[in-house]
Amino acid sequence: MKAYKSGKQRRAEICAARAAKRLRRPAPAAQPVQAPRPRGTAPVAPGQLRPHNSYGEPDFVRRGYYEDLPFRCVDCGAEGVWTAVRQKWWYEVAKGDVFTTALRCAACRAKERLRKEAARRAHQEGLLAKRAAKHRLAPLPFG
Numbered sequence: 001m002k003a004y005k006s007g008k009q010r011r012a013e014i015c016a017a018r019a020a021k022r023l024r025r026p027a028p029a030a031q032p033v034q035a036p037r038p039r040g041t042a043p044v045a046p047g048q049l050r051p052h053n054s055y056g057e058p059d060f061v062r063r064g065y066y067e068d069l070p071f072r073c074v075d076c077g078a079e080g081v082w083t084a085v086r087q088k089w090w091y092e093v094a095k096g097d098v099f100t101t102a103l104r105c106a107a108c109r110a111k112e113r114l115r116k117e118a119a120r121r122a123h124q125e126g127l128l129a130k131r132a133a134k135h136r137l138a139p140l141p142f143g
């Protein structure tokens with residue numbers, strides 16, 4: 001004979017099954033305790049970074065914030081600080097490569113920019129001169 005169960009009995013069984021299931025499920029991994037971000041740092045927004053996949057995560061992504069970085073200018077040797085806010089701008093707004101860091105002080109950066117512009121201009125002028133010379137050398141049709 002088939003035993004029919006009351007709704008109350010069924011509910012009790014369902015509750016018991018759920019409780020058992022809860023016990024079987026592994027405890028949720030403890031959330032890593034986010035240390036408060038130190039003063040003078042800037043938070044990292046990983047979604048804003050230029051895509052990077054082959055070299056792992058840069059330190060600031062693992063840490064979760066940018067912090068002021070001291071550096072020495074490669075041109076004049078001056079000591080400088082690449083601030084957290086400027087790093088955030090470089091990586092997230094200018095989309096600089098996540099593995100690049102500050103190399104030059106502000107003055108040398110300005111000088112370098114001028115040097116590059118001059119080099120580019122010289123290159124362009126050289127190309128134009130070459131093209132003009134090529135046209136002059138072209139045989140004239142029944143001159």
Ligand SMILES: [Zn+2]
Nearest residue numbers: 073076105108
């Ligand atoms: Zn410098």
